[in-house]
Amino acid sequence: MVNYKELGLVNSREIFKKAFEGKYAIPAFNFNNMEQMQAIISACVEESSPVILQVSSGARKYANQTLLRYMAQGAVEYAKELGKNIPIVLHLDHGSDFELCKSCIDMGFSSVMIDGSHHPYDKNVEITAKVVEYAHKYDVTVEGELGVLAGIEDDVVAEEHTYTQPKEVQDFVSKTGVDSLAISIGTSHGANKFKPEQCTRDENGILVPPPLRFDILEEVEKMIPGFPIVLHGASSVPQEYVKTINANGGNLKDAIGIPETQLRRAASSAVCKINIDSDGRLAMTAAIRETFNQHPEWFDPRQYLGPAREELKKLYKHKVVNVLGSAGKA
């Protein structure tokens, strides 16, 4: 058993309080490997932003749970070496059950999500409350979820959104004791968030997706004033990456994300954490495909992973400066 405090990590309580008061959101970037971790930390150190390093159960399977935990510990030291002791949270993304959350808490995570959103309400309350009871013994913060996002989360596929019902949130928060709440207001996971037929076209012919349900967000805010809200599925799917990927042998169809203006608006509300994974995947893939095309003679992984890491870092800096507003808040 190792407590995250010994590793130099922080939980999300204080940084969410500041984000709420300062009307910005903390970035939660997923990582599965060293290059992603380096890009996240160097971008956030250079922009002086707090950051949530997010690990899914798929990431634990891919990279090995012990290695990932040590990498997060390394991330704290890496940030210091780069010159800034920024607040770093190590967070379990979409924890499916109590045992997984407990395992992460026991290994040094400072925050966990228990995602009971696919269960009936009472079961969601029950498993979330059980995780909170255990986590709070170690001062680990817990994110719960109400409402279901369309798209794919690990192995679970939901065709349609089930928007969060504002009338449930107060009861859920008080019965479970969660520290933050993920809600469903029209975002979804992955790079294909909307079908073209759901979108309109602007004067330049660019597809514009339907707006997020800010009315639901506002209702939620009224029910639980001051409570930190989380947005999953918040990638914007930059079209320049989609074009680069497709121009260099890729085949991404109908890749449409959440406009950054909508995320900026969300970040200035009670939304204190914004999850971004797919945009990073697109940035890396675009850079790697381009490098392969331009230099077919290269075969040293550093020659293509290096530019991919640089592109990722550029993306993360853009997000914290221009979208989330967390730059300068570390």
Ligand code: G3H
């Ligand atoms: O919400 C899902 C995150 O993007 C993590 O994805 O389960 O494929 O690692 P993953």
Ligand code: 13P
């Ligand atoms: P995206 O797929 O939109 O990046 O969402 C990531 C996420 O919500 C991780 O939990």
Ligand code: ZN
């Ligand atoms: Zn998610």
